[in-house]
Amino acid sequence: MQPSDIIKSGIIYIEQNLKTDITAEELANMAGYSVWHYHRLFVQSTGMSVSAYIGKLRLNRALNEIAGGRRAIDVALEYGFDTYAGFYKAFVRMYGGSPKNYLSKSEVSVMFTEKELREILSNWDVQQDLPIIDVYTMDGTKISGNVWLVGEDYILKAGSRERMLTNMKVAKALAAQGFVASTPVLSKSGKEYLDKGQIVVLTRGIKGNPLSKPDRFGESRREFGKKYGESIARLHKALTVVESEIQPYEQNLYTHVTEWALLEVRKQNIKFNMGLPDTFFEDYINNFGILFDKLPKQLIHRDPNPSNILFDGGEVTGFIDFDLSERNVRLWDPCYCATGILSEWRGVDHIYEKWPDILEGIIRGYDNVNPLMFEEKQAIFYVICSIQMICTAYFEGVPAYKELAKQSREMLKFIWENEMHIRKVLARAVQIEGD
Structure with missing residues (x-):
């Protein structure tokens, strides 16, 4: 094996074992080289020492997971930092600023000319x-x-x-x-x-384009909603087949919300006079807590917003941007599609009157192709609230997204104020008798 291939093999091993204790001695032994010789080859190949490379890669991976909504302290500990303070100091040394400021500036993205x-x-x-x-x-x-x-x-x-x-x-x-x-x-x-x-x-x-707002909110909005739901259900059937190959990160939605997002929204509720009553939060904690463990989990798309679902000739042709795929409750995707459409309120008249029709179509379409369990039908409203609380909490924490945070608060308030109507729409979509 050539030296370049040996270093490449070592890098792959590092990437696959970032959450364990990796040393230059371990890598050198695997390669059959002395530590000194292995380290020299590694620096020639990567431009940095083994420890520096591992440290930078851990910081990058940790930052990506934090950007995805996970608690910073949980991520820091998983990647080998004894405390969040240790992670914070290492990040500042590497990037010259705090993780929060770094995320707000660039969304961890490199620009190209x-x-x-x-x-x-x-x-x-x-x-x-x-x-x-x-x-x-x-x-x-x-x-x-x-x-x-x-x-x-x-x-x-x-x-x-x-x-x-x-x-x-x-x-x-x-x-x-x-x-x-x-x-x-x-x-x-x-x-x-x-x-x-x-x-x-x-x-x-992929042939096709995202559906335009006039189509999404037009006279055929319920039918287009149904096509969104049907396509997500078909996607889920395929994803269940490949899940073991992907080995995705698993998100506990209930814990993620109750231990982080819900607490942040409660603060915003007071700060911005949103008017959400304590009963809203108590109902979520108690009733969704009972339902959550019974909900099917699987590999999901995670970001099926309208821009990521392509249509051609009035039919869905495919999906793009699977960058955030994870294992979660399968309800996440159809509910996220619905809230993503609701978030596109600019330039649409009477959006809050039209959106329930789209929501009904999405859930009906999903249920037709991938039938929902009884507990899932009861949990749809709570998953919608979960998504909206996560967005509200996350956007408020990023300075560049203050306007999105304001919009998310308005959407969450609308969902709460129209809970009874939304529940009736959902009951009709999945044919729950007497609801």
Whole structure:
């Protein structure tokens, strides 16, 4: 085995065992080299020492999980830091600022210039003068993150190593199950991706576009809602087949909300005079607590917002952006799709009057393809509240998202104020008698 392959093997081992105690001695023994010789090769290959490389990778992985909504102290301890203070100090030394400030500035994203994108594209055997443009929804909203349309047939995406590799693994697994998926195009060197600080992948585009707001909220909104729900249910059936291959992180939604998001929302409830009564929180804690353990959990998409579900000719053609896939209650995805549509209130008249129709369609469509258990039908409202509390808590904690935090509070208040109507809509969608 060549020295470069030995170092590459060591890096893979580090990546797979970040939450354990890894030493240069251990890696050198695995390679059959002296510690001194292994360390010299490692520095030549990566530009940093073994301990520095492991420390930086742990900080990056921890930051990604914190950005996804996990409690910082839990993540810090899992990645080998004795205290959150230890994690905080290590992060400041590495990045020159606090984790919170770093997240608020960049969403852990590396920006690329036009020249850099052209240089990156030259690694693939595709027409080099194709236009490289940002990706927008049909109503003019830019899709978040580093995603570019290359000509009419390709998509270039960049993201953190862990997220992008998981994304590719899910896409390939779905393609094997007969779904249209954005699998990677091999580069000239035969690789599936490039490492440019972030992983960069070129994929063939999926035919279709996100549904426009006029369609989502138009006369056929209930029918389009049904198609959203049916497509998510079909996606879930495929994801159950590949879950063991993906080995996703598992999120305990009830604990995540009751130990973090709900507490933060209670603070905002007082600070911003939201008017949510104590009974709202007590009902959530008591009743959802009883239902939660009975809810089916599985690998989910986690971010099936309207921008990530593509339509062509009035039918769903595929999904994009599986970067946040995790194991969670399966209700998360249809409920997240519904709240994602509700969040697009700008420019839509009477959105709060129209949204329940869309919600009904989504849940009915899901239940038709992937029948919901009785406990799931009872828990839909609480999952919607869970998602909204998580968004409200998270956005308020990021300075750049203050406007989104305000919008999330308004949505949560609307959901609470219209609880009875929403429950009736949900009962009709899943045909609960006498509710």
